[in-house]
Amino acid sequence: MLTPDLGTVLIETKVSFTRIVKFLEGPELQSRHIKLKCDMNEELEQSILINSTRISWDASSLKPTLADINLVVQFGEKIAVCGEVGSGKSTLIATILGEVPNINGIVQVHGKVAYVSQTAWIQTGTIQENILFGSNTEKHRYQEVLEKCSLIKDLELLPFGDCTIIGERGINLSGGQKQRVQLARALYQDADVYLLDDPFSAVDAHTATSLFNEYVMGALAGKTVLLVTHQVDFLPTFDSILLMSEGKIVEAATYNLLLACSQQFQNLVNAHKDMVGSEKHIKYGSPKSKTHTEEIQEEQGLLVPIPYPSYYRHNWAVFIEPVVSSDLSVVDLELAFNINLSMGSTSNTIFILGVLVFLTWPILIVIIPMVYITILLQRFYSTSAKELVRINGTTMSSVACYLAESNVGAVTIRAFGEEGRFFSEYLRFVGSNASPFFHKFSTNEWLIQRLEIPSVIVLLGSVLAMTLRPYGASKSG
Structure with a gap:
């Protein structure tokens, strides 16, 4: 039954590893050629100097993007670059x-x-x-x-x-x-x-x-x-x-x-x-x-913008991303599995409690209060858990949107030397997402711990009731 799923996971893993290896083995950018701002006391005539026989985006390409570029731009010069589309101006x-x-x-x-x-x-x-x-x-x-x-x-x-x-x-x-x-x-x-x-x-x-x-x-x-x-x-x-x-x-x-x-x-x-x-x-x-x-x-270009009142209403991806990725994944995959698991667990619990009551009815004195306590715990947990799931989804989308936005503007960010600031800002978004994720996990553990205690009490009460009841010996079965 699990063999098809295993094959799918192996294929996805192989594709992911291939992409990671390609990224890690990719050539470094030529930023080492770029000199930082010189000392003002140092007198230099050249502002830009290029002396290259081959400039290419793809090392394996036989035809370079630019060839035989010899360019010297003096300080304060204004140079125009013109040519047909695809002539290499942007490169x-x-x-x-x-x-x-x-x-x-x-x-x-x-x-x-x-x-x-x-x-x-x-x-x-x-x-x-x-x-x-x-x-x-x-x-x-x-x-x-x-x-x-x-x-x-x-x-x-x-x-x-x-x-x-x-x-x-x-x-x-x-x-x-x-x-x-x-x-x-x-x-x-x-x-x-x-x-x-x-x-x-x-x-x-x-x-x-x-x-x-x-x-x-x-x-x-x-x-x-x-x-x-x-x-x-x-x-x-x-x-x-x-x-x-x-x-x-x-x-x-x-x-x-x-x-x-x-x-x-x-x-x-x-x-x-x-x-x-x-x-x-x-x-x-x-x-x-x-x-x-x-x-x-x-x-x-004087187009009056639509006055949206909220920050998040400007960022459609903050809402679209959870819907099309996380939420739809829950609806398509996790919902059916969880419903099946919940129905099975509920049926199992009802039959177990029924057998206990059939064997020793005094256990109802313990079961009824425990069921009531469990319902109260579930209601108390559900109120916080739903809000934490919402906050986690929103902050996770903020991380994805900021990463995508920074990726699109990577050239501009590097040109202005703002990599450090953007990386720090990205870590701040990650931290904002880590907090609700941690609290969501903590609330689950909180509920589990408090559900285990009534379970242990019911089990202890069942064992004591069956062991200490004043009837004759029970059948081994």
């Missing part, structure tokens, strides 16, 4: 961050790094917590950051301003708002090197232009900036432009020089202009079904 940023596991060469970054990802990563919590990202609050600088990132009007529309809780994965923010929160988080860190992976793709053209002028050219003046972008309108203001194609830097020069000498760059610029023209034609040539106010709000 170049990941290489500088030390995220690519297989690098044949050296990668050095001098200074504190701030990173803005292409897909916005927002933590569950308030907008202020997302911007501060573990740093101390400086009101004047914080206000300047909000202004540079065009967040003032957005915060005025939110129910609690920057104290508004952002739902899971920024569910109650628009794409543009999430991206601007990311930009504010990077700016508040006051880093030396800023790596921006196409941060203006989620905002409209007007907001993108405003952000570029106020943020990149204004707030980041004097900083080293490496910006991945498809918006060629910004390129003339950069010190140098890297044109990438098929995993290589094919051109590196100023905007005017590339426009005059590179046919590939000319094609890229013309294609972008044609696309912008088509978008304007579609936007203004089609009939408008929305009001003027709605259009302005949609263009500027």
